[in-house]
Amino acid sequence: xxxxxxxxxxxxxxxxxxxxxxxxxxxxxxxVGVEGQKRLKAASVLLIGTGGLGSPLALYLAAAGVxxxxxxxxxxxxxxxLQRQVIHGTRDVGRSKLDSAAETIADLNPFxxxxxxxxxxxxxxxxxxxxxxxxxxxxxxxxxxxxxVNDACVLLGxxxxxxxxxxxxxxxxxxxxxEGPCYRCLFPAPPPPGLVPSCADGGVLGVLPxxxxxLQATEAIKLITGIGQPLIGRLLLxxxxxxxxxxxxxxxxxxxxxxxxNPTVTELIDYEAxxxxxAHDRSTFSSEGAPVRAITVDEVKARLDAGDNLxxxxxxxxxxxxxxxxxxxxRIPKGEVLARLDELPTDxxxxxxxxxxxxxxxxxxxxxxRGYTRLYNMAGGINAWARRIDPxxxxx
Amino acid sequence: MAYIKIPTPLxxxxxxxxxxxxxxxxxxxxxxxxxxxxxxxxxxxxxxxDLRSFVNIFLGDEDIRFLxxxxxxxxxxxxxxxxPAIAGGMSF
Ligand SMILES: [Zn+2]
Numbered sequence: 001x002x003x004x005x006x007x008x009x010x011x012x013x014x015x016x017x018x019x020x021x022x023x024x025x026x027x028x029x030x031x032v033g034v035e036g037q038k039r040l041k042a043a044s045v046l047l048i049g050t051g052g053l054g055s056p057l058a059l060y061l062a063a064a065g066v067x068x069x070x071x072x073x074x075x076x077x078x079x080x081x082l083q084r085q086v087i088h089g090t091r092d093v094g095r096s097k098l099d100s101a102a103e104t105i106a107d108l109n110p111f112x113x114x115x116x117x118x119x120x121x122x123x124x125x126x127x128x129x130x131x132x133x134x135x136x137x138x139x140x141x142x143x144x145x146x147x148x149v150n151d152a153c154v155l156l157g158x159x160x161x162x163x164x165x166x167x168x169x170x171x172x173x174x175x176x177x178x179e180g181p182c183y184r185c186l187f188p189a190p191p192p193p194g195l196v197p198s199c200a201d202g203g204v205l206g207v208l209p210x211x212x213x214x215l216q217a218t219e220a221i222k223l224i225t226g227i228g229q230p231l232i233g234r235l236l237l238x239x240x241x242x243x244x245x246x247x248x249x250x251x252x253x254x255x256x257x258x259x260x261x262n263p264t265v266t267e268l269i270d271y272e273a274x275x276x277x278x279a280h281d282r283s284t285f286s287s288e289g290a291p292v293r294a295i296t297v298d299e300v301k302a303r304l305d306a307g308d309n310l311x312x313x314x315x316x317x318x319x320x321x322x323x324x325x326x327x328x329x330x331r332i333p334k335g336e337v338l339a340r341l342d343e344l345p346t347d348x349x350x351x352x353x354x355x356x357x358x359x360x361x362x363x364x365x366x367x368x369x370r371g372y373t374r375l376y377n378m379a380g381g382i383n384a385w386a387r388r389i390d391p392x393x394x395x396x
Numbered sequence: 397m398a399y400i401k402i403p404t405p406l407x408x409x410x411x412x413x414x415x416x417x418x419x420x421x422x423x424x425x426x427x428x429x430x431x432x433x434x435x436x437x438x439x440x441x442x443x444x445x446d447l448r449s450f451v452n453i454f455l456g457d458e459d460i461r462f463l464x465x466x467x468x469x470x471x472x473x474x475x476x477x478x479x480p481a482i483a484g485g486m487s488f
Contacts, residue, residue, distance in 0.1 A: 053484070143483045164484035169404045171482065187481045191450050204484075235479070242414075248457040248479065335408045335436075 008134055008224060010038035013067070019111055023065050036225040037065060041111075043224040044068040046133035048121055048149055050101040051075070052209030053139030053163050053216065055087035060217040062105040062112045066224070069105065070115040070133055073097045074282070080396075084206035120280045121145055123268035126152040135220050137161040139213065143190045144271035144279035150175060150183035151268055154258045159223055159232075163216040168205050168240040170212035173231050173250065174219050177259035180233040185253035185260075193276040208240055292364040295376035297385045300351055311350045315363045316382070320355065324382055324393040334359050338366065346372055353378035353385070355396070398426050398470045401477035409436040418476075423453060424466035426476060441478075452479040 015023070015037060026032045026040075045066050047054050050073040061069055077085070077092045077100055085097075092100040098116045105114055117129055121140075130136055130152050138149045138160055146164075153160040159176040162183060175182045215236065222228045234247045258265040272278055272285040279285070303310050312329040314321065321331055332340050334354070344350065344367070352360040352367075357380055364375045378385070386393035397417040402410050410416055416433070420426030427447070431438040441451050453460045454477050460468050470476075 141484045143481070146483060164482045166480075166482040166484060167404045169482070186452060186479070187450055189450060191448075191481055209484075237479075246457070248454050248477075249459070251459065251462055339436075 008039050008042045010035055010042055013038050013041045015041065019065070022109075022111070026064070031227045032225055036227070039225050040065045040221070041067040043135065044070065044133045045135045045137060045220055045224075046070040046072065046130060047137050047139055048072045048145070049139035049141065050085075050087065050097045051081065051139065051141065052084040052165065052204065052206075053213040054101070054137075055085045056210050056213035057137055057139055057217050057220075058087055058101055058105055059108065060214060061220060062109045064217075064221055065109065066112065066220075068113040068115065068133075070117060070129070071098055071101055072117040072119070072121050072129065073101075074118055074120050074280070084204065084209050086210065120282065121148060122279075123148060123271065126268060127156065130158060131156055133158070135159055135161060135223055137163075137216055137220055139163065139216070142279050143275040143277060146183065147190065147274060148268065148271045148279075151258055151265060153177070154182050154184075155267070161216045161219045161223070163209075163212040165204055165208045165212050167203060168208060170208055170215075170238040170240075172212055172215045172219065172236040172238070173234065174223065176230075176232050177252075181250045181252045182256060182259045184258050184265075185256045186235070186250055188253070188255075188257055190275045205240055211238060211240070292361045292368075292377045293375065294357075294379045295351055296379050297388050300378060300385075301389050309348070311345070311348055312378075313344070313350055313352045313360075313363075314354070314382070315352060315359055316354050320396075323396050324386055326353075326382065326385060326390075329353075334363055337363055338370075341370065344372070346374070349374045349376065351376045351378050354381050356381040356383055397472065398474040398476060400426065400430060401475070403478055403480035403482075405480050405482065406437060406440060406478065409440065410434050420470060422466065422470060423455065423460050423468045423476065426470055426474075427453070427466075450481060453477070454479055 023037050026037050027034055043066055045061055047057050050058060050071050075097050077088045077095055077097055079093055081088060087104050088100045098118050102114045102116060105112055119125060126148055136153050136158050138146060140146055150160060154177040157178055159174055162175055163172045219231055222230050233250050235250050237246045254261045257263060272283060312326060314329040314331045315334040315337060317333050352363050352375060354360040357377060361377050364377055367375055383395045386395045397419060399415050400418055401415050402413060407414060416430060418426045418429045420429050431441060441447060455463060455468060456475060
């Protein structure tokens with residue numbers, strides 16, 4: 001049994017008759033009981049992100065009676081979030097995610113106190129924010145924030161309930177450096193940006209973060225109540241297509257840069273520079289990638305209308321072509337471009353586009369290394385084309 | 397034949413196969429056989445001749461670093477897997 005947050009003191013709280021009725025299905029479980037329910041009420045959990053993972057986390061932790069829940073998010077609810085971010089509703093589109101989530105939680109369980117942090121988590125504020133909570137739950141979606149959360153948890157001695165998702169696959173663990181390995185013991189440094197699978201690619205089965213976030217909520221509740229075997233020193237691998245759950249063993253790495261024998265990281269660092277990617281879309285960080293020449297959708301349209309013999313290369317995936325496409329383009333998914341160079345003339349202007357312009361810029365950098373010089377990145381991708389040139393196409 | 401499980405982010409380089417049969421008496425030989433079969437995978441696993449530091453290879457449920465690393469011998473039906481660093485989320 002690992003009762004992690006020693007400072008949780010069940011003697012400091014009482015359960016009202018209303019609370020006893022509400023939590024009766026916990027109270028009659030011998031493993032939880034009045035003692036466990038009081039521990040939940042005395043506990044505080046910080047949720048970083050109120051998106052796909054944060055939605056089920058916030059709902060179940062609130063329903064379970066965690067006394068104080070902190071929410072960190074600066075984003076607003078977008079229609080494309082609703083496929084998986086079930087704490088928000090259609091009427092919340094355009095509202096702050098914090099307000100929307102806080103309102104849902106207040107309705108679900110008015111006994112929960114909610115702290116709102118309407119900011120991106122950063123090296124400047126992380127230690128202050130995290131230090132006020134017993135358990136930290138990482139529901140973020142990018143490498144810089146994951147390393148930031150890990151390092152802050154190690155420095156503060158807090159358990160980090162980790163979960164991440166990709167398409168149909170998920171991972172869950174509890175990184176708690178006092179008792180076992182941390183995230184950096186497994187991944188000392190992130191993959192270089194060029195090798196991070198670009199996310200068009202960013203698709204995710206909507207129910208997947210529901211599964212993984214619910215598992216994280218389970219681990220958080222186990223840590224607080226001290227029941228069962230937490231995922232410390234184990235990484236759970238979930239594959240929704242195979243419907244398989246497997247666990248692998250993680251060990252503390254003596255050479256870990258932050259929790260090892262001779263740590264080289266002793267304070268929070270610049271995680272965007274460390275990972276080479278921005279942490280969020282309001283970041284001013286720009287990666288080291290060589291700049292590529294841009295062309296606007298209006299210029300492309302004007303050149304086509306003028307009869308210009310322009311080659312337009314669409315580097316999205318086939319499933320995206322079914323959503324929207326510009327007629328007459330050459331379509332080669334990003335991953336196949338190098339194998340199909342014979343289809344790309346070097347003596348011809350080529351406009352490369354993807355959904356929003358990130359993947360196409362990557363393709364242009366790779367082609368430039370192969371001697372191509374007449375390349376243009378269509379700014380804003382096909383979504384810009386749909387907004388400005390052809391409104392019959394959907395934006396996705 | 398040993399088998400290696402390919403994580404979703406790398407399946408685009410293995411013709412979308414989730415598991416690939418490979419030959420080798422050791423982890424090192426098996427991984428080199430893997431990239432010989434799927435050359436597009438090579439830059440994701442190797443930097444020059446060395447396995448990239450962020451690539452985690454497990455045999456069963458054990459990290460090969462805590463076995464005999466790349467020299468770990470493989471049985472005929474060994475199950476290897478690559479553990480990817482996934483950040484999650486949706487971008488771009
Ligand atoms: Zn560590």
